[in-house]
Amino acid sequence: MNEKVNVNRAPDILPEPTLRRLPWYLAYLSTLKRAEVATISTTKIAEALDVDPSQIAKDLSFLGIRGKTRIGYNVDDLEQALRDYLGFDRSHNAVMMGVGSLGAALIADSGLHRYGLNIVAGVDINPNLVGTEISGVKIFHRERTARLVRDLNVKIGIIALPVEAAQEAADDLAAAGVRAIWNFTPSRIRVPEGVVISNTSIYSHLAVMYNRLSLIEQDGVK
């Protein structure tokens, strides 16, 4: 009950808004580190990122990190603590379900690898793709999914399939023992209890952007 947060063990549950802000801090800290800045104050971080200073202090306190009065945070230490906490330095094995346009693009994105995602195999039903490699990642037939998950110690299944195939793929992955599903389709996917679901519908973000854009254009006409 009274345990303190300790970055060396698995992290406690954090509010999702905090979790989403931590990568902003990390991105900013990495820039400072490259520029060889030694220390940084909450106020400076707040200015750079347009986040309330008290919010930043609160977010970082979840990691058990407190700045020093008048000095602030040590840039190297804070950067490393954020990397550790966010799990970007650990390797997480994943399988890509669907290696069409988006799936292939995600496999090719070295950024994901840099953030600890290790895509060990691709899965598709297209006979022209099965047996090939994309950026060094082998593509297998869908019926091999369960075996791939077991043999390659896959914890994360990424779904970049057509909408109508998404739920079935999620069911296959969950049955095979995957612990988290990252859904890139615009469709809602259900998973059994105990399986993490993360939705990244870039097309939904597009819808939000188009809507805001048309409002601005309306204003422009007025």
Added chain:
Amino acid sequence: MNEKVNVNRAPDILPEPTLRRLPWYLAYLSTLKRAEVATISTTKIAEALDVDPSQIAKDLSFLGIRGKTRIGYNVDDLEQALRDYLGFDRSHNAVMMGVGSLGAALIADSGLHRYGLNIVAGVDINPNLVGTEISGVKIFHRERTARLVRDLNVKIGIIALPVEAAQEAADDLAAAGVRAIWNFTPSRIRVPEGVVISNTSIYSHLAVMYNRLSLIEQDGVK
């Protein structure tokens, strides 16, 4: 003041959670349409997507659409209304800032094109990339940005650059007259008033997923 929502004119401001759910409905309706289902009830949509039925009725009422008692919604009409409303059938010109791994992947993703995003040019500073084409999209030097935005009627700038280059690119785009910026970097970007900013940090989603995953693994050990 008393205007009704009309899908034929530019949409009113919607709560962002509603806007994010609309693509789920569209994805589900498209599946039904392909399966030649004629009508669908709120209850069925609710079951399929795990959303509260009253929430669905409320979301769709923003589009001026109401289901009929005992019949529900006409699948074709609702699908089309959602497509119209979300702007996926209109073409939006965009420029890709940074055509490294992620930028090139997004250009290659035909899904974005299907959802109305027309990437007309890429921008980079890498001399090996400038002058080449990626999936038929020409890559220009960064100093050409303002001219590209003007000449090609670009409304949206997409940023897939290293963190430290993101803010400067956003400033260039805003100065050139872009109306919306879609930021794929994990860093926070500031834009002038009147410019829409949309953040899709896939790496932040990764952080949230890792965190939830380590909690599950902790539970498993207990």
